[in-house]
Amino acid sequence: MTLPGDAPHPGDELFWLLRRTLHTMRRDVRERVDLSPARHRLLRTAARNPEPQRQTALAAALDIVPRSVTSLVDDLEAAGLVERLPDPTDRRATLVAVTGEGRAVLAEADRQRRRHAEELLARLEPGEQAELLRLLHRLVDDADPC
Structure with missing residues (x-):
């Protein structure tokens, strides 16, 4: 925490500036594409795989609980952006x-970004x-993956 009169900590300032930059970019894309960041992440994750994915695999890839994926998939399906398909290897499961x-x-969204x-x-x-x-690559390329 920075107290009045204290110089800002470089790490705090870096975090705030990066967060603010990404926030404005996401807001700009969301205004033009009408896609929340969570739905965008799920849609992008599902699109990266050439084959339809189980919701549990999507949850693991997004590092969220499976029930959160269910509501996101419901929203994306209602918008016509994804579809649920029966899993040919497991009658109880569905694919997205x-x-x-x-x-x-x-x-x-990519064009807008x-x-x-x-x-x-x-x-x-x-x-x-x-x-x-160059500096951002230096920070990211040497860092541990999140």
């Missing part, structure tokens, strides 16, 4: 597959952009 509409929404990132980076000179990216 991304629909064509879901892939189109992800593609639009790239556009917003380009707008942010445009505030910097080309050398500053390269330096920012």
